[in-house]
Structure formats: structure tokens, C-alpha cells
Amino acid sequence: GDPTGAALQVARKVDQAGGETPTPWDSVTGYNNFYELGTSKEDPSRNAGSLRARPWTVTIAGEVKRPQTLDVDALVRMFPPEERVYRMRCVEAWSMVIPWVGFPLADLVRRLEPTSRAKYVAFQTLLDRDQLPGQRRPVLPWPYVEALRIDEANHPLALLAVGLYGRVLPGQNGAPLRLVVPWKYGFKGAKSIVRITFLADRPHTTWNDAAPDEYGFYANVNPEVDHPRWSQARERRIGEFFRRKTLPFNGYAAEVAPLYAGLDLRKNY
Amino acid sequence: MTRAGIHIRLRLLKALTFAACCLPLAKLAWDAFTGGLGANPIEAVLNRLGFWTLTLLTLSLAPTPAHDLLGLAWPVRVRRMLGLFTFAYATLHLCWYVGVDQFFDLHVLAKDVLKRKFMAVGFVAWLLLVPLAVTSTDRWVRRLGYARWKRLHRLVYAVAALGVVHFVWRVKADALRPYVFATILAALLGARAAARVRAEVSRAGAPRPRSSPDRTASGGMPRRPGWRRRGCRRRGPPRARARGSRRGAGRRAGPSGTPIRP
Numbered sequence: 001g002d003p004t005g006a007a008l009q010v011a012r013k014v015d016q017a018g019g020e021t022p023t024p025w026d027s028v029t030g031y032n033n034f035y036e037l038g039t040s041k042e043d044p045s046r047n048a049g050s051l052r053a054r055p056w057t058v059t060i061a062g063e064v065k066r067p068q069t070l071d072v073d074a075l076v077r078m079f080p081p082e083e084r085v086y087r088m089r090c091v092e093a094w095s096m097v098i099p100w101v102g103f104p105l106a107d108l109v110r111r112l113e114p115t116s117r118a119k120y121v122a123f124q125t126l127l128d129r130d131q132l133p134g135q136r137r138p139v140l141p142w143p144y145v146e147a148l149r150i151d152e153a154n155h156p157l158a159l160l161a162v163g164l165y166g167r168v169l170p171g172q173n174g175a176p177l178r179l180v181v182p183w184k185y186g187f188k189g190a191k192s193i194v195r196i197t198f199l200a201d202r203p204h205t206t207w208n209d210a211a212p213d214e215y216g217f218y219a220n221v222n223p224e225v226d227h228p229r230w231s232q233a234r235e236r237r238i239g240e241f242f243r244r245k246t247l248p249f250n251g252y253a254a255e256v257a258p259l260y261a262g263l264d265l266r267k268n269y
Numbered sequence: 270m271t272r273a274g275i276h277i278r279l280r281l282l283k284a285l286t287f288a289a290c291c292l293p294l295a296k297l298a299w300d301a302f303t304g305g306l307g308a309n310p311i312e313a314v315l316n317r318l319g320f321w322t323l324t325l326l327t328l329s330l331a332p333t334p335a336h337d338l339l340g341l342a343w344p345v346r347v348r349r350m351l352g353l354f355t356f357a358y359a360t361l362h363l364c365w366y367v368g369v370d371q372f373f374d375l376h377v378l379a380k381d382v383l384k385r386k387f388m389a390v391g392f393v394a395w396l397l398l399v400p401l402a403v404t405s406t407d408r409w410v411r412r413l414g415y416a417r418w419k420r421l422h423r424l425v426y427a428v429a430a431l432g433v434v435h436f437v438w439r440v441k442a443d444a445l446r447p448y449v450f451a452t453i454l455a456a457l458l459g460a461r462a463a464a465r466v467r468a469e470v471s472r473a474g475a476p477r478p479r480s481s482p483d484r485t486a487s488g489g490m491p492r493r494p495g496w497r498r499r500g501c502r503r504r505g506p507p508r509a510r511a512r513g514s515r516r517g518a519g520r521r522a523g524p525s526g527t528p529i530r531p
Binding site: 023026027030031035039041042092094137139140210211226228229230231233234236238239241242243 | 307308309311312371372374377380381385387388438439441442443445
């Protein structure tokens with residue numbers, strides 16, 4: 001059956017949002033950008049019923065020693081999930097604090113043994129017009145694809161989430177498996193992943209293809225580099241009245257800034 | 270219908286329009302108190318005010334084609350109110366952005382207007398609405414003279430175009446709703462063009478003396494009591510003209526004395 005909302009066993013809890021109170025469940029699950037389920041913020045929660053998150057398999061392909069297809073429940077057994085409270089900063093200048101449940105992407109990458117040629121990892125969302133009715137309109141080039149550099153994928157903060165608030169991930173948040181990269185804008189977090197591909201060359205990614213001047217490949221949270229249509233210097237934390245200052249790398253600079261040493265972040269936005 | 274009956278009907282029409290134009294605000298207030306604005310209420314209010322600005326702007330452009338093509342006279346009588354409500358919603362939208370969304374962050378606001386074309390376009394659209402709202406009174410029509418007043422108020426087409434562009438540039442990828450507005454506005458402008466062509470054709474087919482239209486007789490400001498029935502049309506086809514004068518006979522001595530402008 002559909003386990004959405006069922007309680008998840010959590011191995012341990014890690015707060016990486018500085019002790020901030022998490023954004024309420026209703027906001028986290030009712031205010032979403034998941035264009036495959038509709039382009040308004042309320043559409044995904046309304047339309048999530050069409051997404052069948054079980055049974056679900058993820059195909060591993062490309063520059064990897066062991067290409068295979070994995071069942072999502074088997075994945076969860078392989079990598080016991082933990083709770084990680086992260087800040088989430090949307091490119092639209094709003095943000096949340098979300099208690100994700102998941103496992104480090106790096107653990108999976110290590111298990112899959114990418115070849116030495118693997119420089120990038122791409123994540124592809126399910127392509128199915130019936131389950132994801134938003135794909136009936138060519139709002140974006142479907143299927144949705146996001147990607148990380150392999151060293152980014154191996155960073156301990158990068159998470160594959162299977163739940164939030166101690167419960168199985170709801171459809172509108174990207175059930176059953178989604179990427180969470182807390183130092184990047186939210187759109188990097190591909191949802192409802194069916195394919196993970198290891199690549200020698202940088203792949204095309206959806207938003208970068210759709211509007212390259214607005215959405216870079218890196219998409220690191222950066223208050224210094226404005227979106228062409230709005231400032232990224234401040235953000236509205238959902239539930240708060242005043243905007244607060246946006247922090248470089250969404251406040252995770254100490255952990256991730258070394259990944260980008262020597263890179264011009266204004267050009268590589 | 271009696272004079273009093275017409276007066277009451279016009280009052281009723283205006284009252285209903287006024288109430289209808291307030292409904293979106295009432296709904297906003299209701300949703301604000303019942304949690305119906307969602308997780309990001311500040312954004313929701315901003316978007317709704319913008320949506321209703323464009324909707325009212327579109328509606329305010331409808332009476333002329335409604336008259337020319339459908340022979341409906343009553344929409345013209347609420348057009349000024351629709352226009353003023355457009356300005357009111359646009360002003361609320363702007364104030365909400367400046368005062369609530371950005372909380373008077375002058376650094377951001379200056380950059381918005383100077384560097385971001387999507388914001389600049391929206392701001393210019395609002396600026397262009399100001400003279401239209403200011404000159405919306407009968408006194409201003411007289412002061413400017415009808416012809417000049419009308420020319421000034423053609424700015425509304427520019428406002429409509431800028432408003433739609435503002436919306437198109439605002440959305441990230443799904444521009445369906447702004448294109449719906451663009452299509453409706455294009456249809457309304459097309460209807461005006463069609464009515465004009467039809468009038469030209471009918472005039473060419475059956476030339477009539479220029480003395481009968483009531484337009485330019487008194488310094489651009491028509492005074493004849495019957496003119497308002499033809500208000501939207503320079504040279505209407507015989508059918509509408511006949512109907513206009515027939516209906517006009519009953520309302521000739523209208524109560525308000527307010528000219529309804531084309």
C-alpha cells in the first residue's frame with residue numbers, strides 16, 4: 001500500500017539549522033514548487049494523489065562499476081535514514097527550516113563505486129503524464145533533470161530524503177526519493193527520482209536550459225549575485241514578516257566553501 | 270420608464286458594480302482572518318492585488334466594444350468606476366510591495382526600478398494610471414476639452430500592454446495566465462478595430478451628412494442630451510443608431526447630467 005505519511009524509523013537526529021524552529025508541517029507540505037504537479041504553490045499538495053510512490057525503483061547508470069536498478073525500500077534498508085534539520089532557500093527568495101529524513105548521498109555513491117571518469121551525477125524525475133499531470137504542458141522540458149559535480153555529491157551535507165517530520169515523504173515534496181542540497185537553491189533538489197546517472201561531462205539541467213541567465217548550473221545560495229528580476233540579498237522565512245539577510249551558501253559556507261575555491265562565483269552562479 | 274425609474278436603475282447598477290469591485294478585497298480580508306492566504310500570505314496578497322488590477326483594467330476596456338458590437342449601453346456607465354478601481358488596486362499592489370513585501374527597503378526598491386525591467390515596466394504602468402485617475406472627473410473633461418481628454422485617456426492601452434508585460438516577465442516558466450490576459454486584451458482591441466472598420470464600411474456604403482453626429486459641435490464637448498446613447502460610437506451603423514435613438518428618447522432627460530464618455 002501507499003505508506004505516505006507513515007512514521008519512519010529514524011537512526012539519529014542532527015540539527016543543522018542552528019536550533020531554529022522548523023517551519024510548520026502544513027507550510028512545508030502545502031507550499032511547494034513541483035511543476036510536474038502544477039505551477040502554483042498550492043497545486044502540488046492538491047494534485048499529489050495521482051503520484052504512486054510505491055512500488056518504486058531507481059535506475060543507476062553511466063560511469064559506475066555496478067549499474068543496477070534498486071527498489072526504494074531496499075535503499076532505505078541499506079542506508080538507515082536519519083533526521084537532518086536543514087535550512088531550505090528557494091531561488092524565489094523565500095526559505096524554510098525542514099526536518100528531513102534521509103541518508104547521505106555520499107553513502108550511496110560510495111556503494112555504487114563510480115569509475116574514475118565519473119565527474120558529474122545527474123538526477124532525473126519520473127516522466128509520467130498520468131502520475132505527474134503537470135507534464136502534460138510543456139512548461140519546462142520534461143523530464144526534470146538536475147545534477148551535481150561528483151565532489152558536491154560526495155559532500156556529507158548532500159542528502160537523499162525519503163521523509164520529513166519523521167514521516168514518509170508526501171508526494172508534493174518529491175516522494176519517494178528526492179535530493180536535498182541545503183547550500184544550493186531549492187530547484188537543485190530533484191524530486192521523485194527514478195534515475196541517477198554518473199557522467200564524464202556536465203549534463204544539461206532543466207532550469208539552466210530553460211533560462212540560463214537566471215538559473216546557473218551551480219545555483220549556490222549567494223546574496224551577492226541577484227536573480228535578474230529580484231534581489232537575492234534577503235529572503236522571507238515562511239512564517240515571518242520581516243525579510244532576513246540571506247547567508248552565503250545558505251549559512252553552510254564553513255562546510256562547503258572549499259568546494260569552490262578558485263571558482264568565480266559571479267560567473268559560475 | 271420614468272425618470273425616477275432610470276435614476277434608480279443607474280444608482281443600482283453603480284452600487285452593484287461598486288460592491289463587485291470590493292469583493293476581491295473582502296475575500297482577501299476574509300482569507301486573512303481565516304488562514305486562507307496560505308504559507309506566504311504577503312506574497313499571496315501581492316499576487317492577488319496584481320491579478321485584480323489586470324482584471325479590472327481588462328473589464329474597463331470592455332464597455333466600448335460591448336456597445337459597438339453588442340449594442341449594450343449600460344457597461345459604459347460603470348466604466349469610470351472600473352477605471353478608478355483599477356487604479357485603486359494598482360496602488361494597493363504597489364504600496365503592498367513597497368511597504369509590506371520590501372518594508373521600504375530603499376536599496377532594493379531603487380534597484381528594482383532602475384535595473385529590473387520587469388519592475389520598471391510595472392512602475393511605469395502605475396505612473397501612467399495617475400493622470401488618468403486625476404482627470405477622471407467631469408470637471409477635467411471640460412477643462413481639457415473632450416478631444417484632448419480622450420487622447421490622454423488612450424494611455425490606458427499603453428498601461429494594459431505594460432501590465433501584461435509586467436506579468437509575463439514576473440512568472441518563472443508558466444506564462445499561461447498572463448497570456449490569457451494578453452489574448453483577452455488583444456480581442457478587446459480587435460473588437461474596437463472591427464467596429465471602426467464596420468463603421469467606415471457602412472459610411473462608405475451610405476454616406477450621410479456630417480452635421481448629424483453630435484461630436485464636435487461645441488468645442489469637442491457634446492452637449493446634446495441624446496448623445497450619450499451613442500456615446501461609444503463615432504459613426505454607428507444604422508441599426509445601432511436607430512436603437513440608440515429609440516432608447517434615448519426615454520432617457521433623454523437623464524437625471525445625473527453626467528456625460529458618459531466614449
